[in-house]
Amino acid sequence: MEWLVSLTGMPAGAFGVFTSGGTEANLSAMVTAREHWRDRDERNSKTRGIVIASNGAHSSIKAMAKVIDADVLLIETESRLESSHLAETLSRMSAKDRRRVFAVIATAGTTNAGIIDDLAGIANICRSEGIWFHVDAAYGGGALAARSVRHFFNGIEEADSVTIDPHKWLFSPYDCGAIIYRDPELAKKAHAQEGSYLDIFSDEGAQGFNPSDYQIQLTRRVRGLPLWFSLAMYGTDRYETAIERGIDLARIAGRLISATYYTELVREPSLSCVLFRRLGWTPEDYRNWTYRNHKSGFALVAPTKVRRRFLK
Ligand SMILES: Cc1ncc(COP(=O)(O)O)c(C=O)c1O
Known part of the structure; x- marks a missing residue:
């Protein structure tokens, strides 16, 4: 703490x-x-x-x-x-x-x-x-x-x-x-x-x-104990490295999305969030893609809405 x-x-x-x-x-x-x-x-x-x-x-x-x-x-x-x-x-x-x-x-x-x-x-x-x-x-x-x-x-x-x-x-x-x-x-x-x-x-x-x-x-x-063990094991520097890596990955993903003709970055990545859309997709397409990725163990990429609109 x-x-x-x-x-x-x-x-x-x-x-x-x-x-x-x-x-x-x-x-x-x-x-x-x-x-x-x-x-x-x-x-x-x-x-x-x-x-x-x-x-x-x-x-x-x-x-x-x-x-x-x-x-x-x-x-x-x-x-x-x-x-x-x-x-x-x-x-x-x-x-x-x-x-x-x-x-x-x-x-x-x-x-x-x-x-x-x-x-x-x-x-x-x-x-x-x-x-x-x-x-x-x-x-x-x-x-x-x-x-x-x-x-x-x-x-x-x-x-x-x-x-x-x-x-x-x-x-x-x-x-x-x-x-x-x-x-x-x-x-x-x-x-x-x-x-x-x-x-x-x-x-x-x-x-x-x-x-x-x-x-x-x-x-x-004793809810803080798992965090304490992890800190004791790895030290705070490893946390910084891991978090910076997450931020880098978001930026890399943002660049790849911008460079791909069928995807569009909705806003610049911030922290570890990357908001993007795939042109022409319906809410069902996002949902199916999310489940497919998740079930195959590849990734969990959640569909969301921005300004109450689905990203499509
Ligand atoms: C900004 C923010 N506040 C509060 C919460 C709620 O946290 P919890 O799910 O641990 O109750 C979340 C969860 O995603 C969050 O992102």
């Missing part, structure tokens, strides 16, 4: 815990943000909150907003979410709705296209507006270890919370996500469960740190 936190560049005191995945990490962050917003102002105690994100945000944001009964305001963008989009959205809101905004969620590596939002600009607005800034780097977070693209993440160090899934681009087996907080005490306030039989787990005898206090789950397995 110290290594993950160091990749973000968040200040001393920031720390995190492992979760079942990005969905649970995002949920834990949203609960922390919402509780903090309510703690700061009594008037929010019965108000339904609003989370702002972009249309590129992962489906778990909408799903988890349902769990906490919050509204999600999605800003439509063709590419990355810019700070100007956020500023404009906030300025157009009524004073009443503006007070309901308790978090902005930027994505650092959208699942569909590998897009990284303008983290530094969004962080500035959140700071001056007093809004919790969460970065969902569930997929893209692995690339924090890759020097060639690290600058695209500038501003992540300003986040109040960051989701990174080691079970995505950090090669861990499934069931290993992580949520990192700038101020873990706020997470503890939101999540720590009370029960006289639980007190023993948080006293000094239990080293005073109980991961259950910082996310939604109480009884949990």
Whole structure:
């Protein structure tokens, strides 16, 4: 976890815990943000909150907003979410709705296209507006270890919370996500469960740190262990090499696609995502091709939609 936190560049005191995945990490962050917003102002105690994100945000944001009964305001963008989009959205809101905004969620590596939002600009607005800034780097977070693209993440160090899934681009087996907080005490306030039989787990005898206090789950397995073993075995440099190789492969694939007359690059590869179409194909053609590749053990290339259109 110290290594993950160091990749973000968040200040001393920031720390995190492992979760079942990005969905649970995002949920834990949203609960922390919402509780903090309510703690700061009594008037929010019965108000339904609003989370702002972009249309590129992962489906778990909408799903988890349902769990906490919050509204999600999605800003439509063709590419990355810019700070100007956020500023404009906030300025157009009524004073009443503006007070309901308790978090902005930027994505650092959208699942569909590998897009990284303008983290530094969004962080500035959140700071001056007093809004919790969460970065969902569930997929893209692995690339924090890759020097060639690290600058695209500038501003992540300003986040109040960051989701990174080691079970995505950090090669861990499934069931290993992580949520990192700038101020873990706020997470503890939101999540720590009370029960006289639980007190023993948080006293000094239990080293005073109980991961259950910082996310939604109480009884949990040692989720960070597979990542730790892998790091102990290979070392962090091997991670950087492997991630850089993934980024290179995406660029090589992009060049080959551009050079082939029957395929078209939809946008320049970003991180490890390569969006392309095969001219003239129908959704069925993509589906059949995906299954054929998968069943033969050759590759898993998932069909997707961009701007709600199938790539054809
Ligand atoms: C950006 C992003 N956030 C959250 C998630 C959800 O993660 P999980 O499937 O580990 O719950 C994903 C999964 O693809 C993702 O790409």
